[in-house]
Amino acid sequence: MLDAALSALGALLDPTTLAFLVAGVLAGLVIGIIPGLGGTGAVAILLPFVFIIEPQQALALIIGAVAVVHTSDTISSVLIGIPGSASATVLMLDGHEMAKRGQGARALSIAFLASMAGGLLGAVGLTLSIPLARPLVLNFGSPELFMLTVLGISLAALLSRGNMLKGLIAGAFGLLLGEIGAAPAAADYRFTFGTLFLNEGLDLVAVALGIFGIAEVVSLVARKTSIASGSGIGSGWGTGLRDVLRHWTHVLRGAFVGIWAGVLPGVGATAGTWMAYGQARATARRKGKNKFGKGDPRGIIAPESANNSVEAGDLIPTLLFGIPGGAPAALLLGALLVFGIEPGPRIITDHLDIIYTIVWSFALASVIGAALCFLLSFPLAKLSFVRFPVLAGGLVVILFTSGFQESQQIAVLQVMLLLGAIGWAMKSTGFPRAPFLIGFVLSVPLERYYYLTANLYSFSEWALRPGVLVMAAVLVIPLVLAAVRWARARAARTGAEPVAGAAGDTPADEDDGEPEGTQAPPAWTLAVTGGFLVVFAGGFLLAQGYSEKARLVPTLVCLLGAALAALALAVQVYTRRRASSDEVRVTAWREELGWVTRAFAWLVAFIALVYVLGLVLAALVFVPVFLWRVAQMRPHAIATYTVVLLGVLLLLQRFADIALPVGYLTPAILVA
Amino acid sequence: MKRTTMFGSRAKAVVATMAALGLAAGCANPQGLGSGGSESSSEMPARTELVIPYSEGGGTDTWARFLAPYLEKHVEGNPAFTPKNVPGGESITGSNQFVQSGGTDGSQVLVTSGTTYFQALLGRSEVQFDFTRLRPLILNGTGGVIYASPSTGIRSAGDLADLKKPLTYGGISATGLDLTMLQAFDVLGTKLDATFGFEGRGPARLAFERGEVNVDYQTTSAYLTQVKPLVDDGKAVPLMSFGMLKDGEIVRDPNVPDLPTVEEVYRQLHGKAPSGEAYEAYRAFLVPGYVYQKGLWANEGTPDPIVQSYRDAADKISKDPKFASSSEEVLGGYPLYSGEEAEEELQEAFRIKPEVREYTLDMLKKSYDVTLEGN
Structure with a gap:
């Protein structure tokens, strides 16, 4: 075994192979930095080469890219609050908060170190779990996967502390949106309104970019300032290192959660990363320095460590069972097949060298990737000090391009715009968006594993399986503890100081507080909550037309959502009577509303242009005008900016197989 | 411009x-x-x-x-x-x-x-x-191989005639490539208790290995790499293959020459060559779907x-x-x-x-309670 490991390392250190590894790392980093382009984008870049080079080199190339995509996707999440990928949305909580306080360097250094450690631990975990993985995966049946999705969804409640009702409504809305498309257990297509485009369901990247990215762009353009306050880009790198060393247990725990989320087919990187964040937050001590949601280093370490090790764990089902967990793994599988290597139970005995090549490549790529990210982030950290409207011109184009990639249907642009509006409305009326995303990601797995469990087992069979019992305990024990604590607090508090927290909240720790930014007046909150109620009611009615196995879950979700929304409305109406209107706040809100409306008008204009001219020409018109009118840049700066942006887009189209939306009047030479 | x-x-x-x-x-x-x-x-x-x-x-x-x-x-x-x-x-x-x-x-x-x-x-x-x-x-x-778990008591395809309980099968969607499997069992007249909703053939195979389902099919290449080792360990029993087309006739798949085709198994169970609506429907989907x-x-x-x-x-x-x-x-x-x-x-x-399409949609509805929208 050691022989195989060493000879694989020797082969990897061959200059050509090493060059391919570095090339893969560079491709992965670049794709990771561009918001919304993740693993699939990296695959598109690498595909043309994979089938023409030597097997070892192709492996090094693919693994190099896969290992680092989630290192560099952190950068835009942390610095500008635009998710670099769906799983990097988690960094917008603590990572971006830290950057907003001018500690971008600290946040990034934490992220890269944790990423590197996660990658290395992932490589170690990959090696160690090869003999264990098969029995463990086989013991993890549908009931366990079902419980795991339930556990994941319960994170929605954890992440809405201090705002429980609104958080749960958002989670239910995510579940509902996730149900669009083919039902897992029946031949029905749900909530598609007769369009082929929606049959496939909404794409996660487009949803994440809409609900977080577009919403962020719109409200930041309104403020016209830079993202970070204060100065001091270069400082904080050392602090970051110390943070990681102090919280080394979170590095380990994050990596552990990540590896398993990768190993188990059907969980996915986004859910795995959020689970890692959830466990860190759930187990953090309540007293003292708990600043989760406000820039706690542990809120960066755990998910960053996890999202790199997810990719390592993901290789196990690919290699041992021939089941790829995502696009990059599918590419790896395809490449292995072409080279005559058959993933499956025999790979350990027949191709141990291949496994070690993969392990070494992964470890090496993690280190190189993190080092390169450090270098890159010095210039990139300045981004958070640029006036936002200047960034927005290009970001609008990039966000819509990225969201377009998966479905390649122009209608997705309208969906993103709509989700952007919903995201902004949620943000300004205090509906947390993290529970929404968790609901969206786990919606289909929850339903799938529910039906598989219910069909394949009797209740007593599955409910008493040890794995299920353990997870049920993890789910229930905190609730019991919380109830006990609440009861004690209630007993102790005999008319003394009131504890913070509104009606319906569980034990209040002041995690989230109010989201920053101008808050909407109560009437708006009322309207948004009413809107959710209408959506759930509509969903309920539509769901009644589906066949039995496609109907149950949407019906339950809609009933739950409608009940929560109705309750929230009642609470709001009740508290509103007591609230007095605040003149200053009303004026500030009006001003904000005006700006946001204008920002949306710009976006609508851009989408309209894309429909007519296609993306390239639309950007050619939109970007200069936007930079001139909104960002008030100088002509030569506008020209350079536009040319560079278009150049990058066309290069990506030409060499990275990135699809650019085509309009009614796009000249044929711009169509690839 | x-x-x-x-x-x-x-x-x-x-x-x-x-x-x-x-x-x-x-x-x-x-x-x-x-x-x-x-x-x-x-x-x-x-x-x-x-x-x-x-x-x-x-x-x-x-x-x-x-x-x-x-x-x-x-x-x-x-x-x-x-x-x-x-x-x-x-x-x-x-x-x-x-x-x-x-x-x-x-x-x-x-x-x-x-x-x-x-x-x-x-x-x-x-x-x-x-x-x-x-x-x-x-x-x-491509081809496909149907195999079962030894826990069913099946030693070869001939045992399909006297099954005590219907076999349990895990599929992705009744209207995808799983359809051919359903049709094959419809031809044979063997009842199948199917659960749909698996993410792919791979996860369905894992369910077989875990014992959640007891009959499965894989494409021949997946069979040879993933299932053959199970067969060698006595954890799976190969039953039949979809065969391949030669001069308009379905013959044994050269990749798994020891396995009978669905047609051979029918003859073994019923004593005559398969015919009729069920078989016509099976053939109609098999040729484009696999051959x-x-x-x-x-x-x-x-x-x-x-x-x-x-x-x-x-x-x-x-x-x-x-x-x-x-x-x-x-x-x-x-x-x-x-x-x-x-x-x-x-x-x-x-x-x-x-009428063949009608028969197929009808079979899906009757045996698996699956209705296609717009039909």
């Missing part, structure tokens, strides 16, 4: 390389709606796009990308092949786009798989392509010389020594057919009789 001046000389290269592509993409409507295609010329274009209605890295995508360099070498005129993935809508999206705007000058060809065919055969309302009119260029088949599962197609009206150069290439590629040595794993040892050989059988399969 000052586009050309802005992009400078690099644009010229782009323009040059994309000129042919521009023709290929035809008019520039979003999603290629409306009438497309340029004047048919019987000359082979310099570049040809492989329109793949499946996502990057999947089975069909790998097949097409593996084949591309050999096509480049052996198709007359040596066009450069660039893959273009248009995934979504169970491959309907990309295939619709191809028939609308793919043109007839050979600058785009469509890559298909069984799922694409089944959508047409089941009469899904969104389908705008008609495989009786499209022209098959090169085809490649010619992967294919390259051109639009109706593509000039004969272009079609012919692809068909000729099928034979040349098969004889390419490099192809022969490396194709085993990717193609699973199944031969490439030229469209000429397959055209008749495919046309027959796609001229599916309304």
